[in-house]
Amino acid sequence: MPEVLQALAAGRRLSEAQAAALGASAVTEAEVARALRSAPPGRSPGLDGIPVELYRRFKASFLSILARLYTAVSTLGQVPAGFTDGLITILYKAGDRADPANYRPITLLCTDYRLYAKVLALRLNPCLADVIDREQTAFVPGRRIGENVLALQCLPELLRRQGRWAVCIFCDFRKAYDTLDRGFLFRAMAALGVGEGFLALVRLLLADTRARATVNRWVSTPEASHAGVRQGCPLAPLLYLFIAQALLCLLRERNLGIDVAGQRFAALQFADDAEVLLPSADDIPSFLSAMATFGDATGQRLNVEKTKVLPIGAVPSDLPPTAHGLQVVSEATSLGVTFASTPDPAAAATRWQEVLEGVEACYGRIASLRRLSIFGRGLASAAYGVSRLLYRAEFSGHPPTATTEALQRATSKLVGRGQAPHAQQRRFAEYPDGIDHEFFDFAAAGISTLGELLHLRQALTAVHSQAAYRMVWFAQLRGAYAFVERHVAAERVALLVDALPPGWVSAAQSAADQLAAGGVQPPAQPDALAAMIPCLAWRRSAAAAPLTLRTFRVREGTALLTAPLRRRRLQSYFAPFAVEAAGAAHDGSGQEVAALLQRLWRLRCDNGLKEPFWLLAHNGLPTAARLQSSCKCGAAAPGDRLHHYWACPVAAAVLSSIAAAAGGSIPRHAIWLCRAPAGVYAGVWDLVCLAAVAAMDHGRRTLYALSTGPPPEAPLSAIAGRSARARFWSNLADFIAFDCAPLSWRDHCPTGHPFIHTHPATSKLVVHCPEAVAAAPPNAA
Numbered sequence: 001m002p003e004v005l006q007a008l009a010a011g012r013r014l015s016e017a018q019a020a021a022l023g024a025s026a027v028t029e030a031e032v033a034r035a036l037r038s039a040p041p042g043r044s045p046g047l048d049g050i051p052v053e054l055y056r057r058f059k060a061s062f063l064s065i066l067a068r069l070y071t072a073v074s075t076l077g078q079v080p081a082g083f084t085d086g087l088i089t090i091l092y093k094a095g096d097r098a099d100p101a102n103y104r105p106i107t108l109l110c111t112d113y114r115l116y117a118k119v120l121a122l123r124l125n126p127c128l129a130d131v132i133d134r135e136q137t138a139f140v141p142g143r144r145i146g147e148n149v150l151a152l153q154c155l156p157e158l159l160r161r162q163g164r165w166a167v168c169i170f171c172d173f174r175k176a177y178d179t180l181d182r183g184f185l186f187r188a189m190a191a192l193g194v195g196e197g198f199l200a201l202v203r204l205l206l207a208d209t210r211a212r213a214t215v216n217r218w219v220s221t222p223e224a225s226h227a228g229v230r231q232g233c234p235l236a237p238l239l240y241l242f243i244a245q246a247l248l249c250l251l252r253e254r255n256l257g258i259d260v261a262g263q264r265f266a267a268l269q270f271a272d273d274a275e276v277l278l279p280s281a282d283d284i285p286s287f288l289s290a291m292a293t294f295g296d297a298t299g300q301r302l303n304v305e306k307t308k309v310l311p312i313g314a315v316p317s318d319l320p321p322t323a324h325g326l327q328v329v330s331e332a333t334s335l336g337v338t339f340a341s342t343p344d345p346a347a348a349a350t351r352w353q354e355v356l357e358g359v360e361a362c363y364g365r366i367a368s369l370r371r372l373s374i375f376g377r378g379l380a381s382a383a384y385g386v387s388r389l390l391y392r393a394e395f396s397g398h399p400p401t402a403t404t405e406a407l408q409r410a411t412s413k414l415v416g417r418g419q420a421p422h423a424q425q426r427r428f429a430e431y432p433d434g435i436d437h438e439f440f441d442f443a444a445a446g447i448s449t450l451g452e453l454l455h456l457r458q459a460l461t462a463v464h465s466q467a468a469y470r471m472v473w474f475a476q477l478r479g480a481y482a483f484v485e486r487h488v489a490a491e492r493v494a495l496l497v498d499a500l501p502p503g504w505v506s507a508a509q510s511a512a513d514q515l516a517a518g519g520v521q522p523p524a525q526p527d528a529l530a531a532m533i534p535c536l537a538w539r540r541s542a543a544a545a546p547l548t549l550r551t552f553r554v555r556e557g558t559a560l561l562t563a564p565l566r567r568r569r570l571q572s573y574f575a576p577f578a579v580e581a582a583g584a585a586h587d588g589s590g591q592e593v594a595a596l597l598q599r600l601w602r603l604r605c606d607n608g609l610k611e612p613f614w615l616l617a618h619n620g621l622p623t624a625a626r627l628q629s630s631c632k633c634g635a636a637a638p639g640d641r642l643h644h645y646w647a648c649p650v651a652a653a654v655l656s657s658i659a660a661a662a663g664g665s666i667p668r669h670a671i672w673l674c675r676a677p678a679g680v681y682a683g684v685w686d687l688v689c690l691a692a693v694a695a696m697d698h699g700r701r702t703l704y705a706l707s708t709g710p711p712p713e714a715p716l717s718a719i720a721g722r723s724a725r726a727r728f729w730s731n732l733a734d735f736i737a738f739d740c741a742p743l744s745w746r747d748h749c750p751t752g753h754p755f756i757h758t759h760p761a762t763s764k765l766v767v768h769c770p771e772a773v774a775a776a777p778p779n780a781a
Contacts, residue, residue, distance in 0.1 A: 004184075005246075007252070011131070011192070012130060014130060014194060019195025022124060023196065023201065025197070027070035027071045031067070031123075036055060038122070047082070047087050047110060047212070048082075050110070050111050050112075052115075066112065070116050083113055084205060086209070087108040087212050087214055088107050090103040091103065091104045107232040113233075117205060117234045121235045124198070125141060128140045129143075132245050135267060136241060136244055136245065138237070138269070139237050152337075155277075159312060162313075165316065166280065166311075167280060168276070168339075169275065169276040170308045170333075171273075171302060172302070173300050173301065177229055181297070184243075185243065185298075205233075209225050240271060243298055243300065246294070251287075265277050281319070284326060308332045310329055310330075336392065338396075352392075352400055352403045356389075359388055359389065363410055363411075364421065367419055374607075374614065374615070377415045569618070570594060573618045575590035575593075577593055577616075577619065578592055578673065580641075605687065611694075612697040613690050613694070619641060621641060621644070624643075624644070633717045634717070644696065644700050645672075645693060648696075649717045649721055650702075650724050651724070653721030653724055653725045654692050654696055658688065658692060670689075681753065684753070684755055687732065687755075687756075692728055695731060702724070703720035706719060706720065746758055754768060
């Protein structure tokens with residue numbers, strides 16, 4: 001332990017002012033409010049069963065209570081009974097499900113504990129950059145996971161150009177968070193100047209930690225834990241960085257690492273993921289010796305079976321399959337990305353296929369959730385499916401065309417029809433016209449690193465082609481730089497930039513033009529970046545100001561990406577829909593429909609109620625014409641959307657009920673474009689239109705379900721019409737029953753207002769369905 005602590009103490013320390021701020025005993029309401037805002041929703045609560053949403057809902061009452069509680073805890077050095085108790089549940093990782101080692105324990109902690117830990121984490125987080133070296137890219141403000149990924153991707157080529165080779169050891173620690181020695185953690189924090197005040201608070205949270213385990217709904221008796229930090233505690237990842245920093249300092253103390261551009265790289269780290277760099281396999285014994293010392297001090301033991309040795313650079317051809325007990329591999333995976341000394345296109349294609357299969361399996365699980373609307377399926381597919389490909393594409397390049405096409409088909413099938421990728425389906429003629437299959441633009445998959453890419457490209461362009469100029473390949477890797485020759489970097493960057501939309505690099509051109517027009521020599525790399533960053537921007541519409549890199553946000557980037565799709569929707573879907581709804585009187589621009597859908601989306605109601613209207617506007621419904629059949633109502637007219645959602649007797653039953661309640665005839669544009677008739681509040685009419693289209697869709701489905709023979713079958717139309725009319729009024733009733741109506745509706749819906757009005761006795765909003773309407777025959781006009 002002394003050697004590790006001495007190596008750690010030789011580095012930087014926090015200032016006394018920083019230590020004093022960290023250890024302040026007073027916890028303010030502002031600190032609690034910030035912790036409450038940053039706490040992720042939807043997390044499982046601890047033993048008390050109180051979710052964070054309850055604290056948010058009643059934060060006006062809880063903020064002062066929690067602030068006083070946390071101040072008392074910090075001042076007295078005591079926590080309430082059961083405050084630190086947890087409930088351990090397990091999550092399957094990979095491998096044999098019968099092997100307990102393949103499960104990760106997660107401690108479910110009570111929300112009041114998590115909020116206090118979050119307060120401490122928010123205090124500590126801004127200070128980490130002052131004591132945690134730049135090779136560590138996890139949980140430190142301003143650092144990104146992509147920096148280490150880019151470094152590991154570029155090092156093999158750099159070493160190969162220099163005729164060198166090295167080994168990269170992908171370390172795997174056994175239960176890193178759970179086996180951490182708390183005594184060493186406290187000494188490491190003290191060595192880095194955290195201060196006794198904050199140390200006392202951390203000791204308080206890690207003292208007398210007990211937990212119950214739950215498996216298959218069985219809960220064990222409480223057991224005390226004396227090692228590790230608890231996965232599930234907001235402070236735990238930040239505390240582990242002190243352990244990771246100790247490893248990095250020890251490796252440097254043992255003079256392990258490789259030299260790149262005059263600087264020593266010992267390891268690249270992301271929390272407990274560590275890739276140690278050695279000049280050759282002959283240095284592995286020294287590495288293992290250092291790891292043994294590190295393990296004795298910290299409790300972190302190397303998992304030899306899972307630790308891999310990857311040779312990189314100009315690798316000799318006679319390397320053995322193992323080196324000093326560690327497996328030598330041709331490729332290794334870390335941080336979700338596979339690294340190899342020499343890229344293998346065939347292996348890359350296989351990995352993309354594996355990713356696609358994982359996405360399809362995820363889509364299958366989403367499809368099994370039958371109550372999800374088209375919006376829910378779209379959100380789930382983006383969050384749990386497409387995101388897997390985007391992360392890999394950011395660092396591994398664009399997937400093969402076959403992969404993107406398969407993903408588009410699977411996503412369209414899931415989102416549009418709620419079907420799993422490999423589910424048997426009936427083929428529809430030209431179905432669905434209204435669902436865009438072009439969901440993805442993988443040319444922008446590297447959007448989070450686009451700024452750095454453009455900086456580098458412009459710096460390369462500004463350099464004379466004959467100059468022996470050495471450039472930074474990945475920008476500012478925490479103060480350490482990897483250099484490559486200009487022509488190598490230019491070749492790599494050109495391949496990436498050529499895949500981007502041309503409009504995205506417009507401002508980069510202006511930076512290059514400034515250098516050329518001035519007739520000056522290219523500046524040094526930092527100066528060039530400083531000059532170009534303010535000039536970088538993306539062109540938007542002619543009226544809008546350019547979007548600069550400094551003000552860039554993901555929302556704005558998404559708007560740039562989807563602009564062509566929005567224009568296509570206006571021209572191909574919304575404009576024809578508006579003309580069909582209002583006839584020649586409509587201008588045919590489609591803007592009214594786009595604004596209408598935005599307005600309806602803000603209406604707080606079940607998304608299942610919005611789905612049929614959205615599909616109607618996009619012409620994405622499986623009409624009888626697309627089924628290559630005729631409507632079961634027996635009509636001779638084409639079974640298109642105009643028939644199903646206006647002319648069909650089933651739809652007419654809903655329309656007649658609406659007309660009777662509104663007190664007059666209802667034109668088509670009133671329903672399809674949600675234009676409220678006189679005497680009906682616009683907000684209520686929006687709901688009526690959604691409920692009407694959803695009821696018509698329900699009636700259409702009911703008619704098909706009841707049909708057993710060829711048309712005409714008039715009695716079935718009457719049955720389906722009555723069912724559709726009942727569904728319309730039940731849609732309104734559900735909206736009121738779930739208290740979805742805004743409070744402002746009471747001012748606009750007095751007693752007697754059509755459809756929804758204020759009850760004279762209770763002053764509450766209720767559905768207003770006159771007896772004459774309820775008793776009317778289904779097709780009465």
